[in-house]
Amino acid sequence: xxxNALMLVASLLLLVSIASNLYVGGVENSVSTGCIDVNGVKxxxxxxxxxxxxxxxxxxxxxxxYTGVPLYSIIQFVGVNxxxxxxxxxxxxxxxxxxVSWNDMKSGVLTENNRVAFENLPKAFMVRDxxxxxxx
Amino acid sequence: MDKKMLAGVVLFGSIWGMxxxxxxxxxxxxxxxxxxxxxxxxxxxxxxxxxxxxRKRGMQLGMAxxxxxxxxxxxxxxxxxxxxxxxxxxxVVFEILWYNLFDLREMRKTDMxxxxxxxxxxxxxxxxxxxxxxxxxxxxxxFNINDLLAFMPQILARGLPAxxxxxxxxxxxxxxxxxxxxxxxxSLYYPATVSIALLCWVxxxxxxxx
Numbered sequence: 001x002x003x004n005a006l007m008l009v010a011s012l013l014l015l016v017s018i019a020s021n022l023y024v025g026g027v028e029n030s031v032s033t034g035c036i037d038v039n040g041v042k043x044x045x046x047x048x049x050x051x052x053x054x055x056x057x058x059x060x061x062x063x064x065x066y067t068g069v070p071l072y073s074i075i076q077f078v079g080v081n082x083x084x085x086x087x088x089x090x091x092x093x094x095x096x097x098x099x100v101s102w103n104d105m106k107s108g109v110l111t112e113n114n115r116v117a118f119e120n121l122p123k124a125f126m127v128r129d130x131x132x133x134x135x136x
Numbered sequence: 137m138d139k140k141m142l143a144g145v146v147l148f149g150s151i152w153g154m155x156x157x158x159x160x161x162x163x164x165x166x167x168x169x170x171x172x173x174x175x176x177x178x179x180x181x182x183x184x185x186x187x188x189x190x191r192k193r194g195m196q197l198g199m200a201x202x203x204x205x206x207x208x209x210x211x212x213x214x215x216x217x218x219x220x221x222x223x224x225x226x227x228v229v230f231e232i233l234w235y236n237l238f239d240l241r242e243m244r245k246t247d248m249x250x251x252x253x254x255x256x257x258x259x260x261x262x263x264x265x266x267x268x269x270x271x272x273x274x275x276x277x278x279f280n281i282n283d284l285l286a287f288m289p290q291i292l293a294r295g296l297p298a299x300x301x302x303x304x305x306x307x308x309x310x311x312x313x314x315x316x317x318x319x320x321x322x323s324l325y326y327p328a329t330v331s332i333a334l335l336c337w338v339x340x341x342x343x344x345x346x
Contacts, residue, residue, distance in 0.1 A: 007247070010249070013253060020290075021296055023289050023293070024290055027289075095287055095289075097287065099282070120275075124217070124271040124272070
């Protein structure tokens with residue numbers, strides 16, 4: 001009974017994992033095209049770099065510096081009203097997402113290789129291949 | 137907890153932590169499946185071997201604690217907090233799954249493979265989920281469950297390599313059960329344990345500085 005249970009559970013877990021792989025592979029993953037969707041507005045990196053410019057921040061946890069377009073400037077660029085009253089969900093091409101506050105957005109940048117970085121948040125928040133920023 | 141077991145906790149925890157820092161970072165830097173290898177092979181092998189040899193509950197959790205502390209000493213690569221949390225969670229999951237397991241000798245190979253799959257997959261998925269919950273909580277004192285739910289299919293999918301590696305590793309661990317390190321003479325065991333553990337810490341710290 002116990003032996004059968006072990007095989008059954010293992011088979012079930014493998015099935016779940018394979019099904020998840022098929023699902024993930026079947027769902028159309030967003031592709032980073034040089035532009036991102038910010039609150040329904042499509043903005044492209046070239047435009048952001050030219051019109052906003054870049055800053056360099058230093059992350060206190062990883063002890064690394066990151067250069068990019070300030071995230072708060074991007075939000076202002078697309079015309080979000082009362083940005084301080086919202087949270088922001090940053091979504092990567094693989095579906096990985098993190099929700100941050102306006103305060104964090106004020107100390108974050110979108111780098112040239114399409115990754116977000118923050119001054120005071122750990123690397124888990126540095127979403128890669130950003131395709132979308134949702135205003136929550 | 138006897139002295140030999142305590143020394144074993146320090147020794148194997150240090151080896152595990154050192155491998156997390158050195159091998160884990162090497163795999164990540166070369167775009168290889170670090171999580172699957174570290175969980176499915178390294179963590180499972182070390183925890184299951186020590187469980188068979190020392191036959192004590194709680195030891196693997198202690199080893200995970202040592203390994204996670206050592207991981208924290210290597211702050212220059214990867215997500216520091218995530219890795220430490222994941223390692224600790226692997227110890228917790230192992231202790232729960234293997235609560236009544238001390239020996240694999242009476243198990244058939246297919247049962248060992250199944251157990252390897254179950255242990256590795258569960259460690260990987262629950263470790264990943266725990267980091268996704270605790271990292272935001274520790275960093276920002278807030279957690280958005282939608283961030284986790286949206287990423288769950290990816291987490292469940294990414295566990296497959298760890299599951300497969302675990303299914304292969306555990307039967308292989310049973311072959312080394314005759315190498316019972318706990319039977320080494322005390323005059324050699326304790327000095328060797330201290331030396332190897334220290335070496336692991338030095339390697340991990342130097343690796344972090346490079």
